[in-house]
Amino acid sequence: MQRFDAIVIGGGLVGAAIAHGLAREGLAAVMLDEGDVAFRASRGNFGLVWVQSKGAGAPHYQRWTRRSADEWPALAAELAKKTGIAVGHQRPGGLHLCLGEAEFAERRDRMERMRREAGNFGFEYRMLDYRDVADLLPGLGPAVSGASWTPYDGHANPLKLLRALHQSFVDRGGRYMPNTKVSDAAAAAHDFRIATAAGEIAAPKVVVAAGLGNAALASRFGLDAPVKPERGQILVTERAQTLLPMPTTTIRQTEEGSIMLGDSQEDVGFDTSQKAAVMQVIARRAVLSFPWLRELQIVRAWAALRVMPPDGLPIYDQSERFPGAFTVNCHSGVTLAAAHANLLAPMIAADALDPSLDLFSAKRFDVPVAA
Ligand SMILES: Cc1cc2nc3c(=O)[nH]c(=O)nc-3n(C[C@H](O)[C@H](O)[C@H](O)COP(=O)(O)OP(=O)(O)OC[C@H]3O[C@@H](n4cnc5c(N)ncnc54)[C@H](O)[C@@H]3O)c2cc1C
Secondary structure, rough: OOEEEEEEOOOHHHHHHHHHHHHOOOOOOEOOOOOOOOOOOHHOOOOOOOOOOOOOOHHHHHHHHHHHHHHHHHHHHHHHHHHHOOOOOOOOOEEEEEEOOHHHHHHHHHHHHHHHHHHHHHHOOOEEEEHHHHHHHHOOOOOOEEEEEEEEOOOHHHHHHHHHHHHHHHHOOEEEOOOOOOOOOEOOOOEEEEEEOOOEEEOOOOEEEHHHHHHHHHHHHOOOOOOOEEEEEEEEEOOOOOOOOOOOOEEEEEEOOEEEEOOOOOOOOOOOOOOOOHHHHHHHHHHHHHHHHHHEEEEEEEEEEEOOOOOOOOOEEEEEOOOEEEEEEEEOOOOOHHHHHHHHHHHHOOOOOOHHHHHHHHHHHHHOOOO
């Protein structure tokens, strides 16, 4: 039997961020990953490190997201230094474009609500009119009524991020086991054993971070992870000269020059097929926002499944039945990568989640049975 300090199940952005963080804390960890046959949001996402839309009605989520965005420069610098991989993180602020007055009014109400709910923590935002936005982004379409802006937002290259997290983990002595699907485990407090093709592995700590796989796996460890798939489709244009100095919620220019157009939110189960009608909606909105986009060729498009908790907020728990088992679930694994690596992993290493994360427990879904 091979013994480790921690087993991480899942090698997507969530598992890899935690594994990287645990290895940095000095733990001998192993990361088990099902591989290419699994659904992998980490390879199909939009790459935003996005704060401004997160946490209306849930200020603890806004705070956690902001903390992650604040940790991002340190994570990017550390990964570049340790692995030589620049993950392309930029934080120029971000815009949410509104088409028409109704969208603008709705957005203003939402942003003001978030400012109120932030209390002393603060929430810096501005509602910009057409002229303000046109000064920031060239070639703005007349259909744009304005935008919300915050300084907190940014973006990165999510594939380089995933690669860098894996490399950093392995460089620190972590063991990566690809093509290893976990379907069963023997669980006891601080004693977890998993059979793999390479023999049994054991550790006093396990982190269930298998994306959509968590829904079936969590109960084996006395945990609950009621995540469901939500499909998102993305279009990518050919490369262009640098035109967009900051990302918007659904249009961003990559470091290499491509313009990414996203991304739908579809409740279609595990169907990863692309739909022309949805792609048309994405393209139409993009061209209304920037008519010059019409001139660019679409060179790639894909659909991928988000890992969606019922209320859209992350789920973090340590098992009460089997202490030492943790679960981590979220639908913003790029944005929260820095919080997972720099804040959550040290808590898991120390065997105790900070009480500030209590509101992220899956207990919030427990409904009292009427007497
Ligand atoms: C269209 C789209 C756009 C998005 N845009 C953004 C964005 O702009 N910003 C942002 O922050 N987030 C975005 N996301 C979300 C982000 O991609 C996810 O939150 C993140 O990738 C989730 O990572 P994960 O590791 O939990 O899941 P996954 O990436 O799905 O990885 C799960 C891993 O677990 C493995 N696995 C599954 N089951 C098992 C098992 N039983 N045993 C072993 N291994 C297993 C799989 O092989 C897989 O590698 C987007 C997602 C989509 C789909």
